[in-house]
Amino acid sequence: MKYRNQPDLQVEKSNELVEEGMHDLADMTITEYLRRLNVSQYAHAFSKKKVYFLNDLRFHADEGTMESKFGIKDIMLQKRIVNMVNGDKKVVEDFALLSDS
Secondary structure (H helix, E strand, C coil): CCCCCCCHHHHCHHHHHHHHHHHHHCCCCCHHHHHHHCHHHHHHHHHHHHCEEEHHHHHCCHHHHHHHHHHHHHHHHHHHHHHCCCCCCHHHHHHHCCCCC
16 A cells, blocks of 8 residues: 555555555446445356446446346445446545455
8 A cells, every 4th residue: 555654644645645546446346346245145147147346346336136137126235336437526536445455
């Protein structure tokens, strides 16, 4: 982690760190993403549709698709995934903070 032992710089450069994290998320595997959300039971449904990376979800970025193609019935989880794929900064930041691997 950049600036690991420099908390002052972490705060000062927080925007830079979040931006860097957003670029890395597009390359994240869908399995890793689902694991971090604690919903890895959906991984098989995504692999059946040949969705292997978070970036691949841009072709399925609506809540109806989350239920019809992937079997995700939880409305909040649908919204979280769709907003993540659509690049909602707040959702991306929250994910980065809460899913520290």
